[in-house]
Amino acid sequence: xxxxxxxxxxxxxxxxxxxxxxxxxxxxxxxxxxxxxxxxxxxxxxxxxxxxxxxxxxxxxxxxxxxxxxxxxxxxxxxxxxxxxxxxxxxxxxxxxxxxxxxxxxxxxxxxxxxxxxxxxxxxxxxxxxxxxxxxxxxxxxxxxxxxxxxxxxxxxxxxxxxxxxxxxxxxxxxxxxxxxxxxxxxxxxxxxxxxxxxxxxxxxxxxxxxxxxxxxxxxxxxxxxxxxxxxxxxxxxxxxxxxxxxxxxxxxxxxxxxxxxxxxxxxxxxxxxxxxxxxxxxxxxxxxxxxxxxxxxxxxxxxxxxxxxxx
Amino acid sequence: xxxxxxxxxxxxxxxxxxxxxxxxxxxxxxxxxxxxxxxxxxxxxxxxxxxxxxxxxxxxxxxxxxxxxxxxxxxxxxxxxxxxxxxxxxxxxxxxxxxxxxxxxxxxxxxxxxxxxxxxxxxxxxxxxxxxxxxxxxxxxxxxxxxxxxxxxxxxxxxxxxxxxxxxxxxxxxxxxxxxxxxxxxxxxxxxxxxxxxxxxxxxxxxxxxxxxxxxxxxxxxxxxxxxxxxxxxxxxxxxxxxxxxxxxxxxxxxxxxxxxxxxxxxxxxxxxxxxxxxxxxxxxxxxxxxxxxxxxxxxxxxxxxxxxxxxxxxxxxxxxxxxxxxxxxxxxxxxxxxxxxxxxxxxxxxxxxxxxxxxxxxxxxxxxxxxxxxxxxxxxxxxxxxxxxxxxxxxxxxxxxxxxxxxxxxxxxxxxxxxxxxxxxxxxxxxxxxxxxxxxxxxxxxxxxxxxxxxxxxxxxxxxxxxxxxxxxxxxxx
Numbered sequence: 190x191x192x193x194x195x196x197x198x199x200x201x202x203x204x205x206x207x208x209x210x211x212x213x214x215x216x217x218x219x220x221x222x223x224x225x226x227x228x229x230x231x232x233x234x235x236x237x238x239x240x241x242x243x244x245x246x247x248x249x250x251x252x253x254x255x256x257x258x259x260x261x262x263x264x265x266x267x268x269x270x271x272x273x274x275x276x277x278x279x280x281x282x283x284x285x286x287x288x289x290x291x292x293x294x295x296x297x298x299x300x301x302x303x304x305x306x307x308x309x310x311x312x313x314x315x316x317x318x319x320x321x322x323x324x325x326x327x328x329x330x331x332x333x334x335x336x337x338x339x340x341x342x343x344x345x346x347x348x349x350x351x352x353x354x355x356x357x358x359x360x361x362x363x364x365x366x367x368x369x370x371x372x373x374x375x376x377x378x379x380x381x382x383x384x385x386x387x388x389x390x391x392x393x394x395x396x397x398x399x400x401x402x403x404x405x406x407x408x409x410x411x412x413x414x415x416x417x418x419x420x421x422x423x424x425x426x427x428x429x430x431x432x433x434x435x436x437x438x439x440x441x442x443x444x445x446x447x448x449x450x451x452x453x454x455x456x457x458x459x460x461x462x463x464x465x466x467x468x469x470x471x472x473x474x475x476x477x478x479x480x481x482x483x484x485x486x487x488x489x490x491x492x493x494x495x496x497x498x499x500x501x
Numbered sequence: 502x503x504x505x506x507x508x509x510x511x512x513x514x515x516x517x518x519x520x521x522x523x524x525x526x527x528x529x530x531x532x533x534x535x536x537x538x539x540x541x542x543x544x545x546x547x548x549x550x551x552x553x554x555x556x557x558x559x560x561x562x563x564x565x566x567x568x569x570x571x572x573x574x575x576x577x578x579x580x581x582x583x584x585x586x587x588x589x590x591x592x593x594x595x596x597x598x599x600x601x602x603x604x605x606x607x608x609x610x611x612x613x614x615x616x617x618x619x620x621x622x623x624x625x626x627x628x629x630x631x632x633x634x635x636x637x638x639x640x641x642x643x644x645x646x647x648x649x650x651x652x653x654x655x656x657x658x659x660x661x662x663x664x665x666x667x668x669x670x671x672x673x674x675x676x677x678x679x680x681x682x683x684x685x686x687x688x689x690x691x692x693x694x695x696x697x698x699x700x701x702x703x704x705x706x707x708x709x710x711x712x713x714x715x716x717x718x719x720x721x722x723x724x725x726x727x728x729x730x731x732x733x734x735x736x737x738x739x740x741x742x743x744x745x746x747x748x749x750x751x752x753x754x755x756x757x758x759x760x761x762x763x764x765x766x767x768x769x770x771x772x773x774x775x776x777x778x779x780x781x782x783x784x785x786x787x788x789x790x791x792x793x794x795x796x797x798x799x800x801x802x803x804x805x806x807x808x809x810x811x812x813x814x815x816x817x818x819x820x821x822x823x824x825x826x827x828x829x830x831x832x833x834x835x836x837x838x839x840x841x842x843x844x845x846x847x848x849x850x851x852x853x854x855x856x857x858x859x860x861x862x863x864x865x866x867x868x869x870x871x872x873x874x875x876x877x878x879x880x881x882x883x884x885x886x887x888x889x890x891x892x893x894x895x896x897x898x899x900x901x902x903x904x905x906x907x908x909x910x911x912x913x914x915x916x917x918x919x920x921x922x923x924x925x926x927x928x929x930x931x932x933x934x935x936x937x938x939x940x941x942x943x944x945x946x947x948x949x950x951x952x953x954x955x956x957x958x959x960x961x962x963x964x965x966x967x968x969x970x971x972x973x974x975x976x977x978x979x980x
Contacts, residue, residue, distance in 0.1 A: 213773070213924050215772035215775040215776075215924070217944070217945065218772065218774075218779060218944065221945075222775070228619070228827075229827075230507075230510035230828055231507060232509075232510045233508040233509075234508050235505065235508040238505055239505070242505070421774050428810075457818045461505060464505055
């Protein structure tokens with residue numbers, strides 16, 4: 190995977206406001222479209238292709254208080270070689286960890302293509318002063334993070350202070366410079382499609398390279414419906430501003446079938462440009478094992494027990 | 502970057518066994534046509550011969566009407582509750598055999614399996630369930646007990662939704678105590694003949710449902726038969742007018758569901774992405790072979806360019822091909838004749854000065870196919886803006902104000918359906934009030950429910966099908 194380019198430019202606030210005010214979404218029609226895309230029947234070669242794509246788009250993630258050096262080492266090894274018995278299975282895109290563990294992950298990925306992503310800005314709540322968010326992010330970057338996943342200020346967003354949400358992302362992007370910035374909207378907190386669209390456009394305009402659905406720390410994680418709102422925002426942003434941004438879906442995507450449905454949606458709505466880890470990612474921990482099992486099933490006709498696949 | 506192509510995912514045709522030759526279904530029996538003549542029915546997606554069905558003549562129709570009259574003796578003496586039970590049984594049997602019906606519908610008619618499976622068949626069963634529920638509650642339907650069934654009803658149905666149109670016709674007719682002689686369309690007779698097996702399986706008394714196949718001449722024999730008490734026809738306005746002429750001066754009931762040229766009005770304050778989806782669904786559903794298709798897109802000038810750009814992009818993702826592939830969005834055009842008609846009108850549109858956009862998709866070698874097509878820069882005087890194309894062809898017109906939108910929408914001889922797209926509720930009501938159309942959809946299109954009456958204004962016909970109003974089409978005031 191080639192190095193990800195960051196666009197690094199933010200859009201004038203007045204233009205942002207104009208876009209945000211055009212957020213009209215009909216939820217009945219949206220649900221109908223998303224549900225109808227879920228009826229695509231992906232079989233045989235196209236399924237294998239999809240499964241390999243999913244692996245290559247995974248941000249293998251552990252974000253727990255109990256994470257240790259040992260746990261990170263295990264996960265990185267799995268990220269580089271998801272299935273040691275099948276070399277045709279690609280590496281994942283990145284591993285995603287807390288800032289204090291970045292240096293360990295960075296040391297372990299060494300010569301592989303796997304990137305190290307860190308969640309920062311006081312993930313998952315983001316309820317700290319801006320100075321702390323900047324410090325958190327700077328620490329992760331200084332430790333060698335290739336990618337930074339931040340959370341938007343939902344407090345400010347729900348209070349209607351869109352300008353604050355935007356300013357914070359702009360400031361964090363300044364710290365990031367060329368480091369790839371993914372902005373988490375936490376769609377489970379935003380609830381409505383209009384909110385998701387507004388937050389998407391604000392984040393994109395503030396210079397995010399990716400927008401991301403969720404932290405994975407709420408009971409409501411990603412959904413194909415939220416992803417659809419986000420992808421339409423990304424497309425409208427591209428058509429107005431001329432910048433292609435990416436999408437990361439995370440939180441609650443546990444099986445290959447669901448992941449394939451996301452790919453179908455990306456394929457039919459956005460086109461093949463987005464079928465790449467440079468513009469689409471899955472944040473996941475348990476998804477990878479199901480995908481590996483499905484690949485095995487397609488190749489051999491048999492399901493294998495979990496213990497055939499190495500622990501991550 | 503990967504160009505990800507979906508592998509074929511074919512619904513197996515083995516589930517349905519198609520006979521080499523079919524017979525009529527008259528008086529509860531499968532009988533050879535007295536005409537001794539047959540017509541071919543082919544698969545429009547391959548042009549391969551599927552089967553032969555009777556080309557029924559006068560003797561066949563006489564015998565069908567006679568048996569419907571005899572059937573009426575039995576059917577009218579049953580209690581409403583008994584009639585209701587037969588209809589419930591038919592509904593359940595259709596559900597049980599729905600995959601078989603769906604595959605046959607796609608083979609014979611060319612529509613994508615995802616539509617026959619997810620739209621046609623569920624709707625067919627729902628219609629029988631719905632009218633089964635009315636059969637023993639007719640006294641509650643209108644505040645009078647003086648409504649009586651017509652008796653023997655002749656029903657002539659089109660090729661776009663063969664089994665669903667059969668359900669729309671047969672379910673309310675039987676629920677209200679009539680018996681029927683039904684003729685399916687010449688190009689799509691097979692699911693109606695499979696339905697005859699359901700009638701047999703349900704133990705329906707002989708003569709209550711009679712199914713005869715044939716062409717236009719057969720239909721005309723039914724219309725002109727002296728013992729028919731009512732005709733229900735769905736099809737072209739041209740044929741509808743002929744039927745009405747034939748019945749003039751005779752004591753025969755008539756309902757007509759004819760053509761359409763529906764306006765789909767998109768205001769600038771609509772949810773644009775969902776409006777694009779609705780417009781696509783409105784015209785490309787069932788290859789555009791839909792009488793209520795949203796074939797005229799009326800765009801407010803301020804959003805024209807953005808909307809057309811999004812629409813063209815969305816059209817490009819439509820998958821045209823084998824109707825049995827589960828990923829096919831647009832199947833085959835129903836017949837050579839229809840393909841020629843669509844092609845002719847599209848050529849006329851180009852000559853008139855319309856700007857043509859067609860998607861770049863590969864079309865199969867055999868069979869009848871037409872690319873999803875969009876016309877922009879069209880004036881209301883062009884034939885593509887006035888005539889029913891009945892294919893995957895959308896014509897775009899523009900307007901400046903709501904008043905102008907309504908004026909253009911109503912500037913047609915048809916009046917079957919219309920669509921309004923805006924997030925403003927008051928604008929929906931203002932517009933719907935002024936549209937001369939039997940159905941007005943708001944922020945959606947092509948939605949059906951057995952409980953909702955369907956039918957037209959002006960040259961789109963008269964009478965309603967579905968809902969409580971649909972019962973009236975099969976009941977008349979008795980003195």
